[in-house]
Amino acid sequence: MDFSWKQDLPADLQxxxxxxxxxxxxxxxxIDEQVFYxxxxxxxxxxxxxxxxxDLVPSTGYGYDDIGRDKIEQIYADYFKVDDALVRNQxxxxxxxxxxxxxxxLRPGDTLYYLTGxxxxxxxxxxxxxxxxPGNMKEWGINFKxxxxxxxxxxxxxxARKDLQDKSIKVVTIQRSLGYAVRASFTMAKIxxxxxxxxxxxxxxNIFIDNCYGEFSECEEPTFYGADMMAGSLFKNAGAGxxxxxxxxVGRKDLIEGAGSRLNVPGAGKGEGPTWGFLRxxxxxxxxxxxxxxxxxxxxxxxxxxxxxxxxxxxxxWDDPRTDIVQTVTFGKADPMxxxxxxxxxxxxxxxxxxxxxxxxxxxxxxxxxxxGSFTEGSTIELSSDGPLxxxxxxxxxxxxxxxxxxxxxxxxxxxxxxQK
Numbered sequence: 001m002d003f004s005w006k007q008d009l010p011a012d013l014q015x016x017x018x019x020x021x022x023x024x025x026x027x028x029x030x031i032d033e034q035v036f037y038x039x040x041x042x043x044x045x046x047x048x049x050x051x052x053x054x055d056l057v058p059s060t061g062y063g064y065d066d067i068g069r070d071k072i073e074q075i076y077a078d079y080f081k082v083d084d085a086l087v088r089n090q091x092x093x094x095x096x097x098x099x100x101x102x103x104x105x106l107r108p109g110d111t112l113y114y115l116t117g118x119x120x121x122x123x124x125x126x127x128x129x130x131x132x133x134p135g136n137m138k139e140w141g142i143n144f145k146x147x148x149x150x151x152x153x154x155x156x157x158x159x160a161r162k163d164l165q166d167k168s169i170k171v172v173t174i175q176r177s178l179g180y181a182v183r184a185s186f187t188m189a190k191i192x193x194x195x196x197x198x199x200x201x202x203x204x205x206n207i208f209i210d211n212c213y214g215e216f217s218e219c220e221e222p223t224f225y226g227a228d229m230m231a232g233s234l235f236k237n238a239g240a241g242x243x244x245x246x247x248x249x250v251g252r253k254d255l256i257e258g259a260g261s262r263l264n265v266p267g268a269g270k271g272e273g274p275t276w277g278f279l280r281x282x283x284x285x286x287x288x289x290x291x292x293x294x295x296x297x298x299x300x301x302x303x304x305x306x307x308x309x310x311x312x313x314x315x316x317x318w319d320d321p322r323t324d325i326v327q328t329v330t331f332g333k334a335d336p337m338x339x340x341x342x343x344x345x346x347x348x349x350x351x352x353x354x355x356x357x358x359x360x361x362x363x364x365x366x367x368x369x370x371x372x373g374s375f376t377e378g379s380t381i382e383l384s385s386d387g388p389l390x391x392x393x394x395x396x397x398x399x400x401x402x403x404x405x406x407x408x409x410x411x412x413x414x415x416x417x418x419x420q421k
Contacts, residue, residue: 005408006411009411009412009415010415010419012419013411013414013415013419016306016309016310017306017411019309020302020305020306020309020318023305023318024301024302024305024318024319027301027318027319028298028301031294031297031298031301032294034218034219034294035290035291035293035294037219038216038219038289038290038293039290039291041079041290042079042286042287042289042290043287045075045078045079046075046287048078049071049074049075049078051071051075051283054067054068055067055068055071055072055279055283056068056279056280056283057279058274058275058276058277058278058279059274059275059276060274060276061274062268062272062274063272063273063274063275064271064272066273066274066275068275068279068283069087069273069275069279072087072279072282072283072286073085073086073087073270075286076248076250076286077250079286080221080223080224080230080250081221081223081224082223082230082250082251082252083251083252083253083256084250084251084252084253084256084257084270085248085249085250085251085256086248086249086250086256086259086260086263086270087234087246087248087282088246088247088248088263088273089234089245089246089275089276089278089282090246090263090273091234091245091246091247091248091263092245092247093233093247093378094210094212094231094232094233094236094247095122095123095126096247097231097232097233097247097248097249098123098126098208098210098231099126100249100259100262100263101208101229101231101249101251101255101259101262102126102137102171102173102208103137103140103262104255104258104259104261104262105170105171105206105208105229105255105258106137106142106170106171107142107170108140108141108142109141109142109143109168110142110143110168110169110170110171111142111143111144111145111166111168111169111170112127112137112142112143112144112145112169112170112171112173113144113145113146113147113163113164113166113169113171113172113173113205114144114145114146114147114172114173114174114175115146115147115155115160115172115173115174115194115198116146116149116155116173116174116175116186116194117146117147117148117149117175117181117183118146118148119146119173119175119179119210120175120179120180120181121179121180121388123175123210127142127144128144129144143168145163145166145169147159147160147163149183153182153183153184154190155190155194155197157197160197160201161201164198164201164202164205169202169205170205170206171205171206171207171208172198172202172205172206172207172208173207173208173209173210174186174191174194174195174207174208174209174210174222174227175210176191176209176210176211176212176213176214176222176323176324177210177212177213177214177323177324177326178326178328178396180387180388180394180396182392182394184315184316184320185213185214185316185323185324185326186323187218187321187322187323188218188220188221188222188323189321191209191222191225192225195207195222195225195226195227196225199226206228206229206255207226207227207228207229208227208228208229208230208231209222209223209227209229209230209231210230210231211230211231211232212231212232212233212236212324213236213237213324213325213326213380213398214232214237214323214324215232215236215237215238215289215293216237216238216289216290216293216294217237217293217297217322217323217324217325218322218323223250223251227251228251228252228255229249229250229251229252229255229256229259230249230250230251231247231248231249232247232248233246233247233248233380234246234247234248234282234285235376235378235379235380235381236325236379236380236381236399237289237292237293237296237325237381238285238286238289239281239282239285239286239289239379239381240284240285240286240287240288240289240291240292240293240381240401241285241292241374241375241376241379241381241382241401242281242284242285242288243278243281243282243285243376244278244281244376245278245376246278246282256270257269257270292381292401293325293381295400295401295402295403295406296325296381296383296398296399296400296401296406297322297325298400298403298406299383299399299400299402299403299405299406299407299410300322300325300326300327300397300398300400300406301318301322302318302403302406302407302410303327303329303397303406303410304316304317304318304320304327305318306410306411306414307329307410307414310414310418312329312330312331313329313330314327314328314329314330315327315328315330324398325380325381325398325399325400326396326397326398327396327397327398328394328395328396328397329394329395329397330392330393330394330395331392331393331394331395332392332393333393334358334389334393336417337369337387337389337393337394337395338356338358338369338389339416339417340385340395340413340416340417341356341369341370341371341385341386341387341395342355342356342371342416343409343412343413343415343416343417344371344373344383344384344385344397344409344410344413345371345372345373346412346413346416347408347409347412347413348371348372348373348374348383348409349373349374349375349405350373350374350375351373352373356369356370356371357369358389366388366389366390367388367389368386368387368388368389369386369387369389370384370385370386371384371385371386372384372386379399380398380399381399381400381401382399382400382401383397383398383399383400383401383405383406383409384397384398384399385397385398397410
């Protein structure tokens with residue numbers, strides 16, 4: 001009996017999958033070594049801080065004296081090599097954590113500056129560049145400036161040096177992942193260069209990192225090299241698909257205290273915040289994060305290699321350095337993009353029986369098509385794909401709790417898009 005998962009695929013597609021498997025084998029081994037390194041660091045911190053069953057007991061009400069919450073925040077701080085952390089289920093998204101962090105450092109008349117060009121859609125809403133929602137930075141008199149990237153997607157350091165002479169700039173932000181931009185995500189090698197540049201030109205500013213999709217994707221993090229505050233999501237990499245919601249901020253102690261006051265109230269700050277029943281998931285998610293992120297990275301390497309075999313334009317390529325769990329493929333027109341996205345939905349564990357329909361989503365300017373058959377809504381560490389219906393019709397694929405699921409789903413998506421009429 002043939003137990004191969006590929007037995008019902010077209011012969012040509014089976015051959016392409018076999019070819020890809022051989023081609024990417026060495027690259028997958030490199031990811032495994034990275035997982036071992038990051039996993040050892042996490043394990044050592046659990047041992048150092050004597051994590052025990054008593055740390056998983058939830059708090060209620062105000063959440064005073066929650067020893068489990070305080071301990072996981074110190075573990076986060078130690079892992080990211082910073083003073084302090086806010087690891088909270090009260091954050092509804094990483095966008096909220098970013099907003100809390102930025103608002104806590106900025107005052108009316110100050111300027112928020114992005115070194116990496118205009119940020120992605122949901123942050124544009126926070127700033128007031130898109131939409132006109134109450135409470136945005138524009139309404140509070142906080143200014144915005146960005147140095148747009150060069151045509152090759154790199155930082156325009158010459159222009160940035162000039163732009164940073166504006167003394168009203170109080171916070172400089174680096175967006176690690178690409179969002180819906182047509183550029184590559186920034187590797188740690190490039191972020192280190194950015195951090196050195198900012199500190200040389202404006203040593204007085206606070207440097208903020210939007211690190212979404214990036215945790216555990218390399219062996220280093222931006223905070224290792226002097227970033228003052230950094231945000232990420234608990235239902236992306238750092239939660240390993242186990243955490244059901246929340247986000248985190250890590251950074252300098254005074255800045256985290258300020259963010260705690262912004263999240264809660266001045267006076268109580270980060271001393272309040274009940275954990276209800278979430279601590280076990282947060283601890284286990286962080287412990288599993290190196291492994292699960294590694295599975296997603298391997299899945300995206302396979303995705304890039306197979307779609308290249310199909311003649312598609314992909315970024316990053318399968319053998320490029322990776323710094324997040326996002327893979328893009330450019331379709332050039334809407335129909336095949338929507339069809340491929342639907343196929344991802346068809347091979348998801350949840351809602352496989354539905355077709356994603358492009359729609360207007362809060363926080364985005366264009367209609368978005370999105371496949372997300374995940375156990376946690378919006379959990380992009382689970383396999384998903386989405387993109388705005390605008391040229392060049394680029395689909396953003398990310399995540400995967402297991403390499404096996406990514407491989408099966410992506411292969412069948414290729415089958416439904418390119419082999420079926």
